[in-house]
Amino acid sequence: MNLRTFLIFVYLVTSIPLFLFFYTDISVWLSFFVNYLFITAITYYHLEVEKTYSPFLSAYIVFNFLFFIVAPIIQINAIDPEVNTFINFFPYSSNVVIYTNAVILFFNIIFFLSYVHFKSKRVYIKALPKSPSPFTPIIAITLVIICAVILITNFGFLINEIERANWMKPDTSVGSLLIRKKVLFLVPLGGVAICFSYLRSKVKLSRNSIIIFGVMLIMLFILLVLKNPLTEKRNALGPIYISLIYLFFPKIINKNAKSFLFLFISMIIAFPLISALTHLRITFQEMIEHPEEIVEYLQKEGILRAFSTLHYDAYANIIATVDYVKLNGLEYGHQLLSSLLFFIPRGIWEGKPYSTGQVVGDHLIEEYGFRFNNISNPIVSEGYINFGWVGVFLMAIALSFAIIKLMQWLNSGDALKEIISFYFAIHLLFLLRGDFTNGYAYFIGTLLGVVVIPKIIEKCITFSFSKSKTSS
Template sequence: MTSVITKNNNLKIAYILKTSVMLLITIVSLFIYGYNLTIYTTVNLSFFINLLFIIVFSAIHIFSRKISLMDSVFLVFFYTFFWLAPLLQTETGRYPNTMPFDERLIVLTNLYLLIFGVSYFSFKNLLHFRIKIKKINPNYYKLNDKTFNIIFIASILILLVFSDYLISNIFSNVGIGLNLERSSGLILNTFIFSFPLYIAYHSSLNFRNSKKYLFLFILSLIILIIFKNPFFVKRNALGPIYLTLFFLFYKNRFNNLKIFLFLVLILTIIFPFSQAFTHNRDLVAGDLLNTFITRVQTLDVKYALTSLDYDAWSNFMASIKYSEINDITYGRQLLGSVLFWVPRSIWSNKPIGSGALVAENMLMTKYNMWFSNLSMPFPGEGYINFGIIGIFMFSFILSIISKITDEFFKYNDLRLIFSLYVSFHMIFMLRGDLMSSLAYLVGILLAIFFVPVFLNKIFYKRGKR
């Protein structure tokens, strides 16, 4: 009887906490909205409607007992990159990609994003479709010591072969370079150098279950830091790596509310703060403390939210304008992204990234953009390929991915690693562009999931003979 009363009291406390958090988020967001109104009623209304969408679906998500890391990622990203940042940018009348203020385009961009968001949740929750994953023996997903040993030895050999390059980049952001073609460098960095991720993830799961794996975990963490320096690796690649490692330990302590608030902290504070390290090409190990102190003293969140780091919304607006001038690409950009692994020496007219395409053919010619290395958000990729149909198509694809990651989240083997990494990588993919984010995703998943599953399958079948 006492346990039942305690449980009911805990549920009431949780309900009050969630309600309080949602009220606080709503009040703060409405204050920010009111403080950044423009003189254009339609523009203000479009941002207000999208805020209502965020609040309603965030409340549904936070109060849900079914944990969905992907939904948290989607909602927080939508709030930060597709509402908060563009709201501040619109009020200033200046966009990071040099696009001018255009009332019609602003309203259209917000409308298409609303369609994208509602479609994502509709496909995932309202239609109740079930994802039937090909039946694979569950034993193939289990943590296999033989697989770990092989990948551990492979990681050590890779470390020895590339020791000069890897060690030089531990202490400086300008280390020894490798004279490689872009495609070869991509394979090396996203696939070959990602095997240490697997040994770190594998040993962390074992360590969580048994403390006797402590030494092995510490060793694998050192190797991981050598390959993926947390101070100098690009944030879009770094974030999913270490967030996955963190959640492998603390997954059971998180619910939707905690994950949601954690991601708000990551995307609005830590992400712009980390710019001090990842954008400083002359940074060396001895400067870390001074850089940390300086960035704490000068951190300006509003300035960061109006910088190029938060250009996703304005680049989506640019993709709409580009498509109106040059027509949609009818899947050409998507084909280039899917076939990212084909070298340009073989495919001479291979498409460039969608952000670069829009920059080179519009932003740098019609406006004042000075470089082409721009992002292109996930719904923008859908639009530039297939127009409004592409927005529905890409939201459907995202909902399928979300279904799979939600299903895999409940396990404690390779499926959990897959679920965590893909969910956190979706921050990179939602921001874009698709070509680079897909290349990173596929390369790393091969190293941390598909190769281990393949080796597990071999060892399991041999063990049954």
């Protein structure tokens, strides 16, 4: 059995029982089935037609299948008739489900057509790795010193994060957390990529190669200390660890079928298990002292049950967003300001909009008695809340355009651009789930840490040595 055949088998094994045991109105059943058929068509294109390596489309398909097909079907099946609400307390209605599925289908159609259109404008050929700079050893040593300083100066913060229970709020501000966790703590990933690219280009063993190999191991260790399961959630760890797999063992996921299978299995089995561990409401010390609580939690929260939890609330929150627009009207781009201008502190901009997840969460609290406002909000409804169907159209085009641009980076031969573009492909699972403010801000922060800071250091060192040689 080859890989494609196995993929089809897994896909059918998951899909057939899902629809076979989906007990609902025929109109609701058909609305999900039409969306499923279109996602299946994209999957066929991705695995059988598309020749360019696109982990982006793999992530897009897996997200849609799990969050907009599997999760809502399981959740609707599990609705208590006496309560008759979704997991976010919004009342179930067949009409609103059909409408929501129509919005999702429209987004998927526009995204796929624009993806194929933008992609047809360019032939993607994997470029050879760029020749390393003669100053790479100095750049690598400088980066490892900076990474060591980052680790040492933030060691106390890491200890506090390990000891802090998941439900407790951090002591530091949101801005400080963003700079630390999403910028500074990601600098080692860029350093590892530079070192590995240098080592891959060298055939003969040399003193510089040995030095850079040692530096790479140190930066990899620092990265794993800064980004570990005790201080981060799965949406932050997944893109980093999978990017490292792509960097060191590319044959595992360097084909569309491989990346699709990897992400499909990860989202169904691995991530629910990681979710169980990272969302335990106990401290690290309590885990050590009472390991039976972990076993008991895993027994209670099975993999199938995970899709009926708030970790998979994306679909229900699109419905809530549609309801918000119905009652309050469109935002006409107001909500996008909080995303695009996330770096402006609220102390300076007093009227800064709150994230869409918080706005819709407050709506659920006020209208339906939901418990909290820290919820996801998919990119589909980000477009809808701003400009309605036109916003859905524009957001789908913007997403496909961004993916095609990053696909160029993935094939550029530049080590830093390649690793950040692959990182984005995995981060796409988080970005699509939303809300957009957090997904966008987190990626921009990672872009600064992985690409911008190392490139600034590289340019400064190259300029300094070139200038010294010229003056001499």
